[in-house]
Amino acid sequence: MNELSQETSPYLLQHAQNPVHWKSWNSTTLATAKNQNKLIIVSIGYSACHWCHVMEHETFEDDEAAQTMNQHFINIKIDREERPDIDAVYMKAVQIMTGRGGWPLNAVCLPDGRPVWGGTYFRKHEWIETLEQLQKLFENNPEKMIEYAEKLHLGIESLNDIQAPNKTNLNQFRSNFPSFGGVAEGRGGSNRIEETLNPLLEKWIKSFDHDFGGMARAPKFMMPNNYKFLLRYGHQTNNKELLDFVNLTLTKMAFGGLFDTVDGGFSRYSVDMKWHVPHFEKMLYDNGQLVSLYADAYKLTKNPLYKEVIEKTLNFVSKELSNDQGGFFCALDADSLTENQHLEEGAFYVWKKAELQSLMKDDFELFSQVFNINDFGYWEEGNYVLIQKDPLEEIASRNQIEVHLLQAKKKSWENLLYTEREKRSKPRLDDKCLTSWNALMLKGFVDAYKALQDENYLKTALENATFIIKNLWTEEGNLLRNYKNGKSTINAYLEDYALLINSFIALYEVTIDEKWLLNAKQLTDYCFEHFYDEKKKFFAFTSDLDEALISKHYETEDNVIPASNSVIAENLFVLSIYFGNSYYEEVVQEMLQNIVPNIDYPSAFSNWMNVFLNFSEQNKELVVTGENAKHFIHKINRNYLPNIILAGAENHSLLPFLSDRFVENETLFYLCQNRVCQIPSKDFERTLSELKH
CATH class of the missing domain: 1.50.10.10 (Glycosyltransferase)
Incomplete structure (x- = not known):
């Protein structure tokens, strides 16, 4: 039977009425596959995924496909957002097998969970035919399947190896940054940082x-x-x-x-x-x-x-x-109901020309210039997706009207469209x-x-x-x-710790409430205890308290969300300064020493390069102390100062970096570099000017 009605994930609940006997990923399900010696189908998606919905409708809601799946397979549905650890392992397998990835992600595995076949979206008949062939092979020649699974597993494991830089690149890096590993002299010259990064930028710019x-x-x-x-x-x-x-x-x-x-x-x-x-x-x-x-x-x-x-x-x-x-x-989902009650991608957001003419009346011609109700803004099947091409100043000039009047009209049009659009069926919510x-x-x-x-x-x-x-x-x-x-x-993953620590540090920067830094440090030390791999010098994606998957995952490439290891490195650098913790900085340096000389595809390592910039001599710290500290921190935060680490205290602080910097009845500004501070200043404008230059 289908067991997904017991779950809370909106994605899994979307599949709870499928005729497929879906189960969730858990020890009982995995034990059943082993005990019954059945192949496993691992199907991974997420609630807002358009092609996941298409495959569900075409295949997983179909009785013929369900019969094939139920007869021979243990069928496991996974929400990739809840279980990115499982998704990472099977995504690697599919990328090895097919050279590409995406969602829905579908893999067939041996009863022990090792994959033997996989891909993304499949049409119903292709899906059924493939499953039947795989089942016959498992019945008649399981040794061949096992042999392939072993080779594929070696391939997955090889992707987990964080490649050491070749000797030439590593020696060059060490000659440019001889003090990496020696924290007291940890900062490199700006020119050396640029010499390392500029060739990557030149390649990227192309x-x-x-x-x-x-x-x-x-x-x-x-x-x-x-x-x-x-x-x-x-x-x-x-x-x-x-x-x-x-x-x-x-x-x-x-x-x-x-x-x-x-x-x-x-x-x-x-x-x-x-x-x-x-x-x-x-x-x-x-x-x-x-x-x-x-x-x-x-x-x-x-x-x-x-x-x-x-x-x-x-x-x-x-x-x-x-x-x-x-x-x-x-x-919010990509799909929403049309007037005919059909789920359709983008239905909530797109507009017909006649509908816009009716709404905008005499303003339609001007509206069309702003939002391109023309060939540039046309999508398909009579639908327009609003897109701007020219600045309002240019359109106002062409039409001989004041810019502020056109801005007011644009705002009025958007309010009108919003009111009209709210009458439509909204996209489904993943709550x-x-x-x-x-x-x-x-x-x-x-x-x-x-x-x-x-x-x-x-x-x-x-x-x-x-x-x-x-x-x-x-x-x-x-x-x-x-x-x-x-x-x-669900016990959290490194991504959860890394990004939450990062946000707690951000909260400290605006509130100067040290509880946020103490929270950040507590979570960081937990990561060292349960995620850090002393041999690899990186953090595993899953805690050592979690049941092991078929392969361990170390996330090092920045993607749509930056890699959890690069975010941890970013956090460790900042916390090393606040808490005077040299070990934190040593770990960051070891991570960068393994990553930076290996970078070939810079867009996949942009957050690492951002962390690397912290070791430039342009990076500085500013301490503001005094009863008006928060007021001045507030003013400083309005400025774009990505190379400045900010600390403040309105009274005596136990934070190591702020120790002995508070003086009663005075507001002081300490400009520091690598934890060494200049004589404090009382001149805010002068300090701000120094920060900017």
């Missing part, structure tokens, strides 16, 4: 799209950590070309159909080169990171478009992706709360607060932090990954 921003390929993913690094590197090296490219990318993303100008929030990716037509699902992790990115860019440029993007996105998250306890939901994704959104609210100084953003961030601590951090010291319907489940 793939830039200089017309629409992003990479010159489709589909186009936003990859926020890529632009976080490029913005910082362009700023620190005074590289105008790089800064212009980042601003082009952020502008075109905000103009594109990828961004929901009507109600805020970004979709997951664009299927075309111009950011026009997205896969329409809206994911929390994208929006959290993009708010942080646009906040950084706004601090540097003061571009009002970026402010609009931040405000609309946070309004959307607060309205559509928030529970009443301070938690954030995962996603589970994941620790790591909540942490990304928490940091988004903190970064928006820094940039825009809206106290409501800080209030929301603090409420979310309280929600996580109350519901997802146990008395035993470990985190849980998932919260749904008052129930917290």
Whole structure:
């Protein structure tokens, strides 16, 4: 029988009525496969995945396909968002077998869980035919299957090996940074950092799209950590070309159909080169990171478009992706019901020309120029996805109207469209709360607060932090990954710890409340106890308290979400300064020494390169002490200072980095480098000027 009705995952519940006898991944299910000597089907997806829905409708709702699956196989459905550890293992297997990956992810495994075949989306008859062939092979020649499984398993294990740099690259790196491993002299010269990174940038730039921003390929993913690094590197090296490219990318993303100008929030990716037509699902992790990115860019440029993007996105998250306890939901689906009650991708978001003409009346011609109700904005089947091409200033000039009047009209049009769109059937909501994704959104609210100084953003961030601590951090010291319907489940992964630590550090930077740093350190030390591998010098993705899978996973490549190891490295560097912990910094240096000389594909290591920049002589620390410390921290946070680590105290502090820096009745500014501070200043403007130059 189908057992998924007992689960809380919206994705698993979507499959609870399938005729397939789905089971969840657990020790009982795995033991059943071994005891009955049956092949296992592992099928992985997520609630907002369009092609997952297509395969469910075509195949998993079909009685003929279900009969084949039920007769011979143990069928396991997995929500990849709940179990990224399982997804990582079988994704590696499918990538080895097929050279590509994606979702739905489907694998057939031996009774012990080792995969023998796999792929992504399959049509019904291809699926049934393949399953029948695999079952016959298992019955008649199991030795051949076992032999292939062993070879494939070796391939999966080889992907887990973190390759040591070749001797030439390693020796070059060590000659450039001889003090790595010797913390007192840990910073490298800026020129040496640039000498190491510039060749990677030169290679990366060749793939830039200089017309629409992003990479010159489709589909186009936003990859926020890529632009976080490029913005910082362009700023620190005074590289105008790089800064212009980042601003082009952020502008075109905000103009594109990828961004929901009507109600805020970004979709997951664009299927075309111009950011026009997205896969329409809206994911929390994208929006959290993009708010942080646009906040950084706004601090540097003061571009009002970026402010609009931040405000609309946070309004959307607060309205559509928030529970009443301070938690954030995962996603809105790509699919929604049409007027004919058919699920269709993008149905909630697209517009017909006649509908827009009826709504806009005399303004339709001007509206069409702003949102391209023309060949540029046309999608398919009479549908338009709103996309901007030209700045409002240019359109206003062409039409001989004041810019502020056109801005007011645009806002009025968007309100009109919002009211009309709310009459439609909304996309389905994935209402589970994941620790790591909540942490990304928490940091988004903190970064928006820094940039825009809206106290409501800080209030929301603090409420979310309280929600996580109350519901997802146990008395035993470990985190849980998932919260749904008052129930917290699944021992958390490195990703959850890394990103939550990162968000707690961000909270300290705006509140100077040291409890956030103490929380961060407690979680960091837990990671060393249960995730750190002394031999590999990296952190495993899963805790040593969890039941082992067929292969251990070490996440080192930055993807749409940065690698958990690179985020841990980022955290360790900052915490090493706050707590005077030389071991933390040694671990970061060991990780960088294994990663940086090996980088060949820079966009997959952008957060590592961001951590590496921390060892530049441009990196400094600022300590602000005195009863007005928070006031001045508030002013400093408005500025884009990615190379500055900020600390503050309104009275005496036990934090090692702040020890003996507080003087009664004085506000002091200590500018430091590598923990060594200059004579304190009382001049804020002079200190701020020094930080910027």
